[in-house]
Amino acid sequence: MKSLSARLLLLTVIFVMLAEVLIFAPSVARFRETYLADRLQAAHLAVLVLEVSPDGMVSQEMTAELLGFVGAYSVAAKRGDSKLSLMQEMPPPIAATLIPTQESPMTMIGQALLALVQDKEQVVRVIGPSPRNPDVEIEIVFHDAPLREAIRAFAVRIFFLSLAISVSTAFMVFLVLRRQLVRPLKRITRNMIQFRSHPEDQSLVMRPSTRLDEIGVAERELASMQTTIRDALTQRKHLAALGTAVAKINHDLRGILSSALVVSDRLETSEDPEVRRIAPGILDAIDRAVALCTRTLNYVGHDTPDLMLSDVKIASVVTEAGFGLPNGAELENGVDEGLSVHGDRAQLFRIMNNLLRNAAEAGAICITVTGRCKDNVVEITLQDDGPGLSPRALENIFLPFEGSGKAGGTGLGLSIARELARSHGGDLALRTTGSTGTVFTLTLPERARSDDG
Template sequence: MAYLRNIAAPFRSLSARLLVLTLVFVMLAEVLIFVPSIAFFRLNYLANKVELAHLATLSLLASPDNMVSEELREELLFRVGARSVVLHGANSRLLILSENMPPAIDAEFYLANQSPLPLIEHAFMSLVVGPGRIIRIISPLENEPNSSLEVVIDEAPLIEAMYDYAWNIFWLSLIISTLTAILVYLSLHWLMVRPMRRLSESMIAFRRAPENVSTALIPSKRRDEIGVAERELEIMQTRLRSALKQKQHLVALGTAVTKISHDLRNILSTSQIVSDSLSEVKDPKVQKVVPRLMTSIDRAIDLCTQTLKYGRADEQVPRKERFLLEPLVNEVKTSVGLRENNGITWRNKIPSGLMLNADRDQFYRILLNLCRNAVQAMEGEGTVDIQALRAGSRILIRVGDTGPGLPAKAKQHLFEPFSGSARAGGTGLGLSIARELVVAHGGEITLERTGSSGTIFCIEIPD
């Protein structure tokens, strides 16, 4: 097997395959040409025999009393290559030349009005049967519509001539096909194989070291499909190289931000403890400032926590369990921090018995991010509406608000961190984290509707 693989190895390249295929197709074309040509070669051979017999017939008819010597008769038969020659008239049959003992006839052929298919059939039948047959040829005479000539010949010289012709055609076809294959191979190698090899080598080099600019493909000035492929590959490599470089910068920046967020969260935690003690001070001015201070510190701590979680990218695999969805939504309401008199209405429309198969803690974070965004979008007045229903083997959960809707810029980068925020000063981490957790559950989160009447996000989770 190893020996066979070594033999087949050179033919695995595109160049070798093109060479072999071109050689095969040209030879196939030559075979298709050979089939009718051998048939017409046989027809011309037999017609030539009839022509020689006709000349011999005219010579004999011109002699006195149509009498010839035995030596002349044998000489004429030898020159014609025939066993006998018979001239047929309208109502007569004249034996012109004949051997002393006429042979038995094995086959008879008419040369008048022959179509290609019978000619091909007769030619291949001669080659298959082989020499040894005695055949009779009957052909009409030119300019003598009522006369025909009958010639009896050995088929062996005909078959030998056909084999000689076939070998000549074979060697000529082999030479032509080889030259054609080489020319086609060189043309295709120059026009296609070399450029494709450059493309593949560039792809391999880019895969091994995408940051190495020296391996970048320099596109040619060709205007065909290969030229387009070269230019598009060069553009793609440039953009990917730029994106990889930007990712590396973001990784370094993310590491730095994570460290800063960690230290800042510790500092803010201390500030939160101090702020809690300030709430006990009876000074009216302090009591007026403390709630806003507490809210700002809570938001800052929450931002640091989300940044740390996103930067670590170490979300655990969901540990799914079945739980009631309605109580979880009520917990989210408490965590969002809605008060009874703040102007925002909370509508929990989850069916009381609806069970969800998911990680309860992670799904709590999903709903918390969406609901917090909804509350912040309405700026103190509006309605948060949460609905759920079962659709076959999946559960659809909709979180809606009556806010002003998302701006166009936010919709373009909706689930991208640090890009998809709909409010000034936002990070967009909430939606990004929510989408990451939903995808981890095998689900999908989409923006179903947004506009002046509000925004609705739809979560689709397999049950």
């Protein structure tokens, strides 16, 4: 049974039937109690005939008719010291004595269920107050076969009634649940399957309903997630196309650079001092153009590889990443030699190198790196004395091609660094920035998530 609707209908019928069963047993017990009360009342009415007779006696024919009316072998009524009785002949041996007023609810249920399954016929005596007058104690002796037949007939009626109520109730509950839960879930599931096949199709993005419950929240969150995925796929497609274009541009520029290098020898030995003065600037401009295209190509065409985990000393990575910083920037490595993480050394080097080079290129003269480990999380702080980030750079600080704060920058350094940090289960965040410098905080788990367990 794979259908959610079929399983829901079956479970609804089962649980409603279970509820009816819990009602069935008390109902049968209540019927038995009412049956015995009716017999006691009928017996009291029969005894009242004796009270109105002149000598407190009736004929044999009247006694037989009264006992037949009650359905008993004998009837007795006691009030105070007086006692009246009706009996035509000596009754069979009494097998059990029932006193309904002294039975607990569980006993009443047990006696009623026993009467349903018991086939042995027996004579019973019932003693209890008259429903018409509680001061009168009635005692009747009768055969229990009519009682058992009446209970069984009532049980059959209540069973079919309960069955009808259960099926109709279950069906109505099923219709409500199907409308409120199953159909929306099927709609969500169908949409997910269609979107997975064609995520670029905007018409397949979930159109959420106006519901305010959990289904409505799920629809809105799914629509938001699909929109995000579609935008990411679109951006990835555009970046792939950009990568192809940049690869071609990069190839052509390298050829131009080779030609420029050949020409540069002649330009530098030119007798014209103006030519010798501008030659280095031309070459620098070409170098910067090639470097820009190369960095863009590396970012667009780069897929983050699987982590090659090992114990990595943070201090050594910082030292290697800070070698040869541009603009003569100096590195102060304050990371303890014993501080380490379980991560990919190559990727950690890329993170630190991007952060340090960004700071140096932004105008920092001194870059200080410190680190500590707290609650199994390694926190690395990079503080520089540069001019700080511009408002424009702050708006899109971690977005590729948008977060650069310097002319000619791509904005890829911080984007790559954060992406690699998150692949380790950590993060990169800007703590402060201003005219006195900028502080970034890099957090990494001491043990990478892929290494847990």
